[in-house]
Amino acid sequence: MSFFKKLKNRMFKSSSKIDEGLDAIVSEGGEEEAAQTAPLADAETPEPAPIPEPEPVVEEAEVKAPEPEAAPEVAPEPPKETAPAQARLNVDITAPLTEASEPQAEPEKAGILGRMFGRTEAKTVVRRALDDDMLEQLEELLISADMGVDTALRVTANMAEGRLGKKLSVPEIKQLMATEISRIMDPVARPLPLYAKTPQVVLVVGVNGSGKTTTIGKLASQFKAAGKKVVIAAGDTFRAAAVEQLQVWGDRAGVPVLTAPEGSDPASLAFDAMTQAQADGADLLMIDTAGRLQNRADLMEELSKIVRVIRKKDPDAPHNTLLVLDATTGQNAVQQVKVFQELADVSGLVMTKLDGTAKGGVLVALADKFGLPIHAIGVGEQIDDLAPFDPEEFAAALVGLE
Numbered sequence: 502m503s504f505f506k507k508l509k510n511r512m513f514k515s516s517s518k519i520d521e522g523l524d525a526i527v528s529e530g531g532e533e534e535a536a537q538t539a540p541l542a543d544a545e546t547p548e549p550a551p552i553p554e555p556e557p558v559v560e561e562a563e564v565k566a567p568e569p570e571a572a573p574e575v576a577p578e579p580p581k582e583t584a585p586a587q588a589r590l591n592v593d594i595t596a597p598l599t600e601a602s603e604p605q606a607e608p609e610k611a612g613i614l615g616r617m618f619g620r621t622e623a624k625t626v627v628r629r630a631l632d633d634d635m636l637e638q639l640e641e642l643l644i645s646a647d648m649g650v651d652t653a654l655r656v657t658a659n660m661a662e663g664r665l666g667k668k669l670s671v672p673e674i675k676q677l678m679a680t681e682i683s684r685i686m687d688p689v690a691r692p693l694p695l696y697a698k699t700p701q702v703v704l705v706v707g708v709n710g711s712g713k714t715t716t717i718g719k720l721a722s723q724f725k726a727a728g729k730k731v732v733i734a735a736g737d738t739f740r741a742a743a744v745e746q747l748q749v750w751g752d753r754a755g756v757p758v759l760t761a762p763e764g765s766d767p768a769s770l771a772f773d774a775m776t777q778a779q780a781d782g783a784d785l786l787m788i789d790t791a792g793r794l795q796n797r798a799d800l801m802e803e804l805s806k807i808v809r810v811i812r813k814k815d816p817d818a819p820h821n822t823l824l825v826l827d828a829t830t831g832q833n834a835v836q837q838v839k840v841f842q843e844l845a846d847v848s849g850l851v852m853t854k855l856d857g858t859a860k861g862g863v864l865v866a867l868a869d870k871f872g873l874p875i876h877a878i879g880v881g882e883q884i885d886d887l888a889p890f891d892p893e894e895f896a897a898a899l900v901g902l903e
């Protein structure tokens with residue numbers, strides 16, 4: 502099964518929320534029309550430019566970082582296209598909407614079996630004129646999918662540009678929504694960069710239970726399969742269970758996991774791991790860390806000590822600081838990014854547990870608010886349930902686009 506299919510199937514809670522909401526919104530003030538004779542959206546109206554989004558912050562570290570080495574097998578850099586997002590969704594929203602997304606075929610184009618048995622495609626479609634009321638309802642729907650107020654407003658404002666008064670069906674609205682969401686997320690979709698200089702040190706941070714261990718296991722397995730030599734350091738030395746869990750993932754991935762006795766200094770383990778990774782000629786060292794936010798000062802000290810110590814071995818380390826976030830926490834993830842940006846020099850995000858939650862919209866809010874690269878998303882507990890982030894696929898899955 503392709504990852505997109507999996508993503509679509511597993512993000513059903515988010516998409517069905519939006520689906521149901523859209524059905525209700527359109528049927529509330531909409532009118533049933535014959536699909537074949539449905540009025541086209543005004544072809545003459547030129548498509549206005551979208552409201553510009555703020556430039557994502559470019560971190561200094563990223564600018565200074567060495568050129569990424571190509572690693573297409575693990576996290577293929579999506580081809581940087583210059584075409585606007587809507588073009589990549591195969592929708593030209595400058596064209597009449599019915600042409601772009603109206604799925605109903607003209608009667609004479611019905612399939613041969615359909616014609617033989619007198620079947621036609623859907624005969625009617627409900628459309629509602631886009632007005633302030635409807636925009637407000639759309640905004641509320643997006644907020645209820647955890648997109649946050651500012652981002653929901655941006656999406657609906659862009660959707661409305663040049664379309665006020667036009668009659669739209671549910672599939673047309675979904676298409677527009679997906680286009681606007683994807684436009685926001687496009688700039689942050691960047692796989693974890695791989696550098697020529699090794700070992701590349703990846704510090705993995707996040708609250709307890711966010712999916713750090715699982716993500717490290719999945720990434721290690723994918724990098725190993727791509728021919729990279731990986732070492733894992735079990736830096737959450739305070740929880741024996743966390744260390745055991747990491748060992749299980751290390752075994753699964755066929756990657757060594759360095760551990761230290763319970764309660765010992767994580768920085769000292771990180772130093773030993775760095776020594777071993779250098780001696781072994783490892784390509785990647787992934788360091789798991791504790792996620793106790795109850796005592797922020799302690800955690801901050803712990804993380805900065807790890808960084809200080811590994812910099813004795815390589816002044817540029819860590820080369821990436823991945824923040825792992827749990828999608829089921831919804832808008833709380835926004836707060837977590839803020840806190841971890843204070844605690845560590847977060848360079849990119851991984852969002853886990855997009856399966857089984859109706860809160861997937863939070864990822865759009867994060868992209869909009871912070872502009873941090875989104876490297877990968879997780880949609881399950883299995884080793885292959887992590888994939889590079891693809892904004893068009895994500896947007897389509899989020900709104901339930903067929």
Ligand SMILES: Nc1nc2c(ncn2[C@@H]2O[C@H](COP(=O)(O)OP(=O)(O)OP(=O)(O)O)[C@@H](O)[C@H]2O)c(=O)[nH]1
Binds near residue numbers: 707710712715855879
């Ligand atoms: N459904 C689902 N579950 C996930 C995903 N990623 C991780 N999990 C589960 O979430 C739980 C917590 O994951 P861990 O990887 O142990 O999280 P952690 O951040 O390392 O947690 P601590 O070890 O407590 O610090 C586990 O039961 C995982 O199987 C995902 O993408 N989808």
